Amino acid sequence: MGGPDAERPVSISSGAEVAQALRESGRYEVVDLIIDRPSVEKLDDLPGDVIFPVLHGQWGEGGPLQELLEEIGRPYVGSQPGPAALAMDKLETKRVLAREGVKTPLAIEIGPQDHCRLDPPLVVKPVDDGSSVDIRICRTHDDVVEARRQLHPKRARLMAEQYIAGRELTVGIVNGAVLPVIEIVPTVAFYDYEAKYDRDDTQYLLNPPLSPRVHRECHAMSMIAWNRIGCRDVARIDFRLDESDDLWFLEINTMPGFTTHSLVPMAAREIGIEMPELCASLVEAALARSKVGPAIAV
Numbered sequence: 001m002g003g004p005d006a007e008r009p010v011s012i013s014s015g016a017e018v019a020q021a022l023r024e025s026g027r028y029e030v031v032d033l034i035i036d037r038p039s040v041e042k043l044d045d046l047p048g049d050v051i052f053p054v055l056h057g058q059w060g061e062g063g064p065l066q067e068l069l070e071e072i073g074r075p076y077v078g079s080q081p082g083p084a085a086l087a088m089d090k091l092e093t094k095r096v097l098a099r100e101g102v103k104t105p106l107a108i109e110i111g112p113q114d115h116c117r118l119d120p121p122l123v124v125k126p127v128d129d130g131s132s133v134d135i136r137i138c139r140t141h142d143d144v145v146e147a148r149r150q151l152h153p154k155r156a157r158l159m160a161e162q163y164i165a166g167r168e169l170t171v172g173i174v175n176g177a178v179l180p181v182i183e184i185v186p187t188v189a190f191y192d193y194e195a196k197y198d199r200d201d202t203q204y205l206l207n208p209p210l211s212p213r214v215h216r217e218c219h220a221m222s223m224i225a226w227n228r229i230g231c232r233d234v235a236r237i238d239f240r241l242d243e244s245d246d247l248w249f250l251e252i253n254t255m256p257g258f259t260t261h262s263l264v265p266m267a268a269r270e271i272g273i274e275m276p277e278l279c280a281s282l283v284e285a286a287l288a289r290s291k292v293g294p295a296i297a298v
Contacts, residue, residue, distance in 0.1 A: 007056040013257075017260065018054050061078075063084045078233050088254075105248055131251055171267075179271065181207060181267075182206055187201045235252055
């Protein structure tokens with residue numbers, strides 16, 4: 001846990017929860033480690049037969065760490081480097097899934113000198129970072145200008161995306177099985193970093209009141225994304241449902257959070273899978289890819 005990315009504190013919280021859950025499962029010897037950006041040699045020196053990389057962001061979730069883990073040949077939880085990198089690139093993911101018939105808001109990349117061809121309301125956000133980091137909802141052209149003034153200096157790649165008003169839905173997938181739909185109802189303007197990780201007044205509605213068609217589409221679109229991106233072990237897919245009951249794909253996360261506020265553990269619990277069993281099932285999936293016996297480093 002840890003890493004060099006913007007969501008390092010979340011990673012540390014998630015990692016602590018995973019380590020505790022695995023200990024409670026009674027199946028493993030668990031070593032929990034906070035890392036920065038280690039070399040291949042340092043990773044190879046980590047204890048354990050399986051590594052559970054509970055990291056979020058470009059390096060820890062988006063491919064570079066996974067490439068190092070492939071190089072040392074140690075089984076690990078989560079997607080392989082190619083799918084991890086593709087999922088982290090929100091624009092390329094949208095292009096890939098649009099070709100599969102998945103409906104997704106129009107979006108473009110905007111460099112510092114580019115004219116933004118889309119009209120507000122827009123979401124301005126990084127192309128390649130976590131789902132709650134440096135997001136700006138822009139309802140006017142002045143909002144767009146201000147968002148770009150703030151974000152371009154610290155972000156190599158920015159995107160502008162058509163803003164879809166409506167309900168926020170999310171679907172987790174664990175070991176290829178779709179979990180119950182969750183509707184997120186923040187008390188603030190949108191589900192930002194604070195609403196996701198810090199506030200206690202965000203509401204999470206499990207199996208919310210949706211038409212049977214929308215429920216089917218949530219599951220179907222989630223599996224299309226999972227399969228087309230090539231995910232493994234665990235992922236979370238985020239949607240918007242507009243006022244016409246049209247479902248819009250936003251993004252897919254290949255290592256979603258495991259904090260006390262996180263959505264995949266919440267959805268798993270709804271169908272009777274508690275955190276120790278959830279985390280153990282992910283370790284077992286990694287062990288199944290290896291003949292090594294069960295000990296684990298988190």
